[in-house]
Amino acid sequence: MPAKARTIDLNADVGEGYGAWPAAADTELFSLISSASIACGFHAGDPTRMREAASLAARNRVMVGAHPGYPDLLGFGRRELGASAPEVRDYVTYQVGAMMACAAAAGTRVRYVKPHGALYNRAAREPAIARAIAEGVRAADPNLALLGLAGSALLSSADEVGLRPVAEAFLDRGYRKDGSLVPRDDPGALIHDPSIAATRAVRLVIERVVETADGGVIPVAAESLCVHGDGAQAVLVLRAVRQGLAAAGISVAPFSR
Amino acid sequence: MPAKARTIDLNADVGEGYGAWPAAADTELFSLISSASIACGFHAGDPTRMREAASLAARNRVMVGAHPGYPDLLGFGRRELGASAPEVRDYVTYQVGAMMACAAAAGTRVRYVKPHGALYNRAAREPAIARAIAEGVRAADPNLALLGLAGSALLSSADEVGLRPVAEAFLDRGYRKDGSLVPRDDPGALIHDPSIAATRAVRLVIERVVETADGGVIPVAAESLCVHGDGAQAVLVLRAVRQGLAAAGISVAPFSR
Amino acid sequence: MPAKARTIDLNADVGEGYGAWPAAADTELFSLISSASIACGFHAGDPTRMREAASLAARNRVMVGAHPGYPDLLGFGRRELGASAPEVRDYVTYQVGAMMACAAAAGTRVRYVKPHGALYNRAAREPAIARAIAEGVRAADPNLALLGLAGSALLSSADEVGLRPVAEAFLDRGYRKDGSLVPRDDPGALIHDPSIAATRAVRLVIERVVETADGGVIPVAAESLCVHGDGAQAVLVLRAVRQGLAAAGISVAPFSR
Amino acid sequence: MPAKARTIDLNADVGEGYGAWPAAADTELFSLISSASIACGFHAGDPTRMREAASLAARNRVMVGAHPGYPDLLGFGRRELGASAPEVRDYVTYQVGAMMACAAAAGTRVRYVKPHGALYNRAAREPAIARAIAEGVRAADPNLALLGLAGSALLSSADEVGLRPVAEAFLDRGYRKDGSLVPRDDPGALIHDPSIAATRAVRLVIERVVETADGGVIPVAAESLCVHGDGAQAVLVLRAVRQGLAAAGISVAPFSR
Secondary structure, eight states: OOOOOEEEEEEEEEOOOBTTBOOTTHHHHTTTOSEEEEEOSSSSOOHHHHHHHHHHHHHTTOEEEEEOOOSOTTTTTOSOBOOOHHHHHHHHHHHHHHHHHHHHHTTOOEEEEOOOHHHHHHHHHOHHHHHHHHHHHHHHOTTOEEEEETTOHHHHHHHHHTOEEEEEEESSBOBOTTSOBOOTTSTTSBOOOHHHHHHHHHHHHHTOEEEOTTSOEEEOOOSEEEEOSOHHHHHHHHHHHHHHHHHTTEEEOOOOO | OOOOOEEEEEEEEEOOOBTTBOOTTHHHHTTTOSEEEEEOSSSSOOHHHHHHHHHHHHHTTOEEEEEOOOSOTTTTTOSOBOOOHHHHHHHHHHHHHHHHHHHHHTTOOEEEEOOOHHHHHHHHHOHHHHHHHHHHHHHHOTTOEEEEETTOHHHHHHHHHTOEEEEEEESSBOBOTTSOBOOTTSTTSBOOOHHHHHHHHHHHHHTOEEEOTTSOEEEOOOSEEEEOOOHHHHHHHHHHHHHHHHHTTEEEOOOOO | OOOOOEEEEEEEEEOOOBTTBOOTTHHHHTTTOSEEEEEOSSSSOOHHHHHHHHHHHHHTTOEEEEEOOOSOTTTTTOSOBOOOHHHHHHHHHHHHHHHHHHHHHTTOOEEEEOOOHHHHHHHHHOHHHHHHHHHHHHHHOTTOEEEEETTOHHHHHHHHHTOEEEEEEESSBOBOTTSOBOOTTSTTSBOOOHHHHHHHHHHHHHTOEEEOTTSOEEEOOOSEEEEOOOHHHHHHHHHHHHHHHHHTTEEEOOOOO | OOOOOEEEEEEEEEOOOBTTBOOTTHHHHTTTOSEEEEEOSSSSOOHHHHHHHHHHHHHTTOEEEEEOOOSOTTTTTOSOBOOOHHHHHHHHHHHHHHHHHHHHHTTOOEEEEOOOHHHHHHHHHOHHHHHHHHHHHHHHOTTOEEEEETTOHHHHHHHHHTOEEEEEEESSBOBOTTSOBOOTTSTTSBOOOHHHHHHHHHHHHHTOEEEOTTSOEEEOOOSEEEEOOOHHHHHHHHHHHHHHHHHTTEEEOOOOO
16 A cells, blocks of 8 residues: 655745845745745845745745744844734734735735744744734734744634644754744754754654754644755755655645645 | 715825824824825834724725835935835835735725825826836735826826826915926925815815916816825814815715725 | 032933924923933934934033933834843944934033933843943943933943943832832833922932832932923923922032033 | 155945844955945944944954945935935934944044945035035044045035045946946946956056046046945955055055044
């Protein structure tokens, strides 16, 4: 009896330049991923870049996602900002709407939303913020999926407000025992070795587990795998991941809607 | 034989605060106008304010418009910025999309777009910029109307790209013989007397003419009348205009779509 | 034997508009205070407004202070931002330097620095941030005084790095037993009654105590009294405070350097 | 009889990143230039980067300049902005003051100011703007030199207000017959060939002439030579220029003050 055909979504952040400052390696990234989370102008990204990224996605048959962040260009959306839940909700609605129009200008559509940086992390642990994000997305378009860390408050909130929750796992970030990510400034936060990422990808698809920074293994049920690293490094990791997945008979395609 | 029932649209800019800085007299404005051009975050406005303005509009049965401007918060979008036509097009798409989502969050919809400040003025005289704006609007939603100065390049461009053009006339700005506005810093640019504005409104509806700064009269066919002045002054002008229109048997309602 | 002549400094935040958005009641404020903390462009304020505020201060014999905040125009610097200590240090140096030049352009000089909003509050409780601010100020000019909440980490840091620490007390904010302020969103955070503020001012100068929100009294040794409320309300409070101080034989003048 | 020892200043723009976006090749640039024009946060640059660039300059015995631009991060200060002369003056004062403090934090001092991009170009042709810049610089510190295009209105204004004018010539930009630069988007605007730049540098020092885009030669008396190109290309050009200058017996050192 033949094995069931396996498929997984690969997502990465793209369009994270601003004006004259480029986003590293975007063009190459598009040939390696199946979902592109496009920055929406608050932490990075600008109107022209958003339209162009959506256009590149369309040409590469890559699914378009909106990647809203805190209004903190100077900190690249990686710093916690004490915005209230209603503020967060409205920031998300605004950015998703802007991305929807830029995608339309490129002849395509936004299919999902994934919050960026500090907002993503806060949404993983603060239910009120997770809920605000989910409401902000639903207000813009109730047919959008909401991508978040497997097991996070963000996915519960997606479910609560009637959005399709999509769990993701990170191929290049360290995991803690409780399923949360090792903070970016701590040792073990980043995985630079492409072969480790590739092995992790295959295991996530077949065994549905991930290795933690302390050497253990925890169950993770993910519909999408994220390579988060910027530019050149992300390309190297993604190439290894695609080879590893192909060798294991796993194809790469957008998550189903 | 009874006279034909006459109707005219009254529009004003609203939501032009930012964060902690309020937009003067917005709440009262909404009871006096039939169309609200809501600032979209580039020259003024922010996500929360945009949602709230759309919500106020809905409650007052006021039609919602997007009011995109140059990315120049410090200059309130009133300074010329040498953005290229493609940049302008994308800035418009982005802001209109953001406003569409904020309107959706408030349970309503954007029906038209009116560019702000220096962008509006440039669009009146530069066909390439007018065209870029029209294309930027159409990309976001081809069903939107495009509001511009009667006789301007912007309205021709709306027509060219298949958008519904809506001509407006200003009740509180001086006109030159060629139908353009007296520049904001020149004498006669602003009309502060509510009774003059009221008389002008009635004449625009019934005779389809406007007085120029040099005492002449030129034909102006407008579907919408704009009171542009900020805050308290706009309220005084609008009250007088509504009284004048009512006395002349003219009712106020959104332009037809 | 005659009583010792008593003097106290009265400070308020000024210049907190941005571009087209005004700062309420600034002109009147300058006739009531002896020290002006001028916003430096990150949470509010802009180059022209900074020069003008310094000019107004000079004309009114008011001492000029720099009032640096987080780079969060949208949140008016009132939201916590997870900036690192080195970032905070550099933000302070930048803003103080900008203010120094704007003051020079107005023919005057910056004499002190007082952090704004969330940065002020964080500096009251986080020694590393307090130290970063003090270092940022010293780097710009080691002769500047550093104004902070009486008893706060900010004043200790000023002392450590060799800056003159100046303790202030608030006339219009609620106090907790430990000398910290009642958070802005909690009940009792704001004191609106001018007569209460006036009584508090006199007591702070003569008895060196302040009433807490729970009805107690704590010792507070302050060289400057702050009225923090915006615009019209601040003017009312300051008028009552000046009357109260005058009636008690206390004169208002900048703190000594 | 030995030839007179010849010396010339080489300047380049540095620190033109923002937050997470790097400025290309800054570290290497510092070993090749004698004057560094550091972006001040309006078109590029941020407080931390400004302090670090000043620190790198000090370590490399490179003279520190402030490089103020229009407040247009999205357009990298390359787009014309209709700011008024007083606004421009205050923008310059603000940015120069910020840079002065950041330089002080790095243990060094700002010695000159060179406007950036569209502001530089406008100052070359509009006397009122040139004058506003010169006044803005003088207000911050009357001992600063003002660097501008040889023969431009900016240098006349420096002279008028009592600042030291320093004429510069560009090694990698095309010249027109009247001594102005070929606009950035026109053919011949940019010179990419390092050997042409090197030959031009030597000729500018020895013969005090520059070749124009149409093949002629015009006199240019420059105290500083600018390589303007970003990052990697600038490094290649500067290396060739230094070799060419050295071969011609010309040493590189900051212009005298």
